[in-house]
Amino acid sequence: MYGPYGTTVSIRFLRGVEKLKNFSSISFLLSTFDANFLDVDEALKGHLMGYYSKQNRLIDVSMS
Numbered sequence: 001m002y003g004p005y006g007t008t009v010s011i012r013f014l015r016g017v018e019k020l021k022n023f024s025s026i027s028f029l030l031s032t033f034d035a036n037f038l039d040v041d042e043a044l045k046g047h048l049m050g051y052y053s054k055q056n057r058l059i060d061v062s063m064s
């Protein structure tokens with residue numbers, strides 16, 4: 001998956017790899033992402049971590 005500026009976003013669920021069942025939500029987050037953050041990678045990571053932690057699905061997000 002690609003974030004702002006072509007950043008590759010890898011998402012790994014801590015309880016095992018799962019398919020993203022609600023991919024549209026991730027697409028929505030990426031499409032509405034506020035690119036005005038000074039650190040784009042960390043801000044996007046925060047968005048994704050926050051989204052899944054609210055669903056009690058802890059994840060690890062790596063940026064490359």
